[in-house]
Amino acid sequence: MTAPGLRPIPRKLLELTGALRRVNRACSTFQTVAEVLRLPKRQMTKLAFPLQELQRHLTPDARLDLHVKIFDPSLEDISKAESVFTATGRNRIEYLSSAVRLDHAPDLAHPEVCFIGRSNVGKSSLIKALFALAPEVEVRVSKKPGHTKKMNFFKVGKYFTLVDMPGYGYRAPEDFVDMVETYLKERRNLMRTFLLVDSVVGIQKTDSIAIGMCEEFSLPYVMVLTKIDKSSKGHLLKQVLQIQKFVDSETQGCFPQLFPNSKEQESRRGDEETYSKGTLSRKK
Numbered sequence: 475m476t477a478p479g480l481r482p483i484p485r486k487l488l489e490l491t492g493a494l495r496r497v498n499r500a501c502s503t504f505q506t507v508a509e510v511l512r513l514p515k516r517q518m519t520k521l522a523f524p525l526q527e528l529q530r531h532l533t534p535d536a537r538l539d540l541h542v543k544i545f546d547p548s549l550e551d552i553s554k555a556e557s558v559f560t561a562t563g564r565n566r567i568e569y570l571s572s573a574v575r576l577d578h579a580p581d582l583a584h585p586e587v588c589f590i591g592r593s594n595v596g597k598s599s600l601i602k603a604l605f606a607l608a609p610e611v612e613v614r615v616s617k618k619p620g621h622t623k624k625m626n627f628f629k630v631g632k633y634f635t636l637v638d639m640p641g642y643g644y645r646a647p648e649d650f651v652d653m654v655e656t657y658l659k660e661r662r663n664l665m666r667t668f669l670l671v672d673s674v675v676g677i678q679k680t681d682s683i684a685i686g687m688c689e690e691f692s693l694p695y696v697m698v699l700t701k702i703d704k705s706s707k708g709h710l711l712k713q714v715l716q717i718q719k720f721v722d723s724e725t726q727g728c729f730p731q732l733f734p735n736s737k738e739q740e741s742r743r744g745d746e747e748t749y750s751k752g753t754l755s756r757k758k
């Protein structure tokens with residue numbers, strides 16, 4: 475596989491990074507692509523392509539057996555994606571509304587994407603990171619599981635709507651099933667579901683129920699591995715292989731590539747979190 479850091483950086487990209495540098499990020503601690511590109515190559519690769527480092531630990535045979543597909547966007551693609559999430563006068567990124575029932579959800583023609591996962595897995599944190607260049611948008615995160623109680627809708631320019639969901643499992647809202655299962659089953663403009671799995675504990679029973687739901691409703695979905703800063707390399711590798719194997723053999727609608735994610739580079743401080751065995755109840 476080509477090491478992305480070795481590719482010459484196209485002129486357009488350099489112009490874009492110059493423009494990005496001027497973006498006002500007063501409230502943000504996140505790094506822009508422009509800043510990441512200025513880092514030493516090894517650090518840059520680690521941040522932009524976190525699984526690439528792990529790939530070296532896979533023997534060629536194991537790679538063939540498990541069909542491990544590393545997510546490997548070009549730097550130009552990453553920059554384009556960043557511009558989608560950069561708020562400007564022409565690209566408005568804003569909170570729209572919250573709903574506890576599907577019939578209270580905004581009636582929009584735009585394609586929609588939603589983020590689901592166990593309570594505390596890092597859904598709101600990931601969305602907050604995506605909106606780092608839209609400082610007007612407030613996304614609330616908390617170390618207490620069950621913080622997000624409603625479906626929160628955000629407009630991302632003219633492109634799509636993004637929905638932050640309450641978590642399933644421990645301290646899930648009482649009306650979770652009516653709210654989220656109905657949404658997943660009936661939301662017509664739902665184009666992609668991002669299912670977040672905690673890299674520390676891997677796929678749990680409640681995740682399996684959610685995966686079953688995505689399969690049953692024939693949703694195209696993507697698995698995101700969160701909190702990778704909290705796992706050792708060895709542990710992360712084990713989780714990646716296990717999940718990749720599961721996706722290959724047990725799922726139809728899941729995209730083959732796994733998206734590793736960490737909300738922060740500086741976090742090694744390790745929030746005190748407990749992982750619950752709460753179950754996701756399902757409507758019969």
Ligand SMILES: Nc1nc2c(ncn2[C@@H]2O[C@H](COP(=O)(O)OP(=O)(O)OP(=O)(O)O)[C@@H](O)[C@H]2O)c(=O)[nH]1
Pocket residue numbers: 591592593594595596597598599600614615616617618619620621622623639640641642700701702703704735736737738741744745
């Ligand atoms: N170390 C680390 N902590 C994270 C990461 N992502 C989220 N967290 C922490 O995990 C906790 C829960 O994060 P949230 O984003 O609120 O989780 P959620 O999935 O939205 O939770 P609910 O709204 O309760 O369903 C917070 O303390 C975050 O700071 C990560 O990548 N690394």
Ligand SMILES: [Mg+2]
Pocket residue numbers: 597598599614615621622638639640641
């Ligand atoms: Mg949340």
